[in-house]
Amino acid sequence: MFELFLGKLRKYEIRMRKAVTSERHGNFHSVFKGSGLEYDDLRLYQYGDDVRAIDWNTSAKGHGTFIKIFKEDKEQTAFFMLDVSASQRVGEINKLKIDIAKEICGVLTLSAIQEASRVGLLCFSDKNERYIRPSDGMKHGYSLLSELYKLIPESTKTNISDAILVALNVLRRRSLIFLISDFIDTNYQHNLKALARKHDLIVIHLYDLRETSLPRLGIIPLYDAEKQRTTWVNTSSSQYREDMANRFQSRSAELEKLCHQNRADYISINTQEDYVPALIRLFKIRRYAKGGMASS
Secondary structure (H helix, E strand, C coil), X not given: CHHHHHHHHHHHHHHHHHHHHCCCCCCCHHHHCCCCEEEEEEEECCCCCCHHHECHHHHCCCCCCEEEEEEECCCCEEEEEEECCHHHCCEECCEEHHHHXXXXXXXXXXXXXXXXXXXXXXXXXXXXXXXXXEECCHHHHHHHHHHHHHCCCCCCCCCHHHHHHHHHHHCCCCCEEEEEECCCCCCCHHHHHHHHHHCEEEEEEXXXXXXXXXXXXXXXXXXXXXXXXXXXXXXXXXXXXXXXXXXXXXXXXXXHHXXXXXXXXXXXXXXXXXXXXXXXXXHHHHHHHCCCCCCC
């Protein structure tokens, strides 16, 4: 079964790569290149240099004005944070949010291991379900995909805030982070801001139509997998349906605004639809933002 999973990921990755590289400007590499820079050396300030690069500590020693020289970090890390809590187990058979989340994570991992030196993974609920230290090479990449495929979470609950703290602690250098979740949680906003300030963050918000518009089935039981309890709701009630839609829209709008304010990329994906076009749009937006496409 893992071979089928891997085959599907390869097919989608090839489709995505062809779409991103089909235009005459830019290339797929620019998407995963990230913006990682590392300190390399010092040299004397010259007219026209960016004053923001001045190393004031060295210059204060009285031997001249020096600026810092940076070089691109060739060992960019792509790090995947995947929410595997019980709220992700919503949707159609073989199209649960958790299924689509694993696929998206897998497709992006295949892309990343070809373009980045290191790839790592953190699967989380309200605990660390699986952590794979960033490393390089195809063997490591396929091992990560195997662990992702067979993962069965131990906990049903969610704690995005704690997961972010784990990522902040284990990633010492600026990395490209994909945070994949349905974001049905609270009190994670402060830590998400910190993550976006330190790293190049992409937020992928997954949702199922059942979270925005239930069929009119009358009074039915709804099971909350995280709280492990059942409540009865009237799905034919206009008030209930309106409240449900408003809660989702409010949560989504708040998250998108938070990402925008903190320079993190944000996309929302309906798990009942083809997600590849959404990823392609994301990559093209990032390519424009990084200056990877010249004007026509």
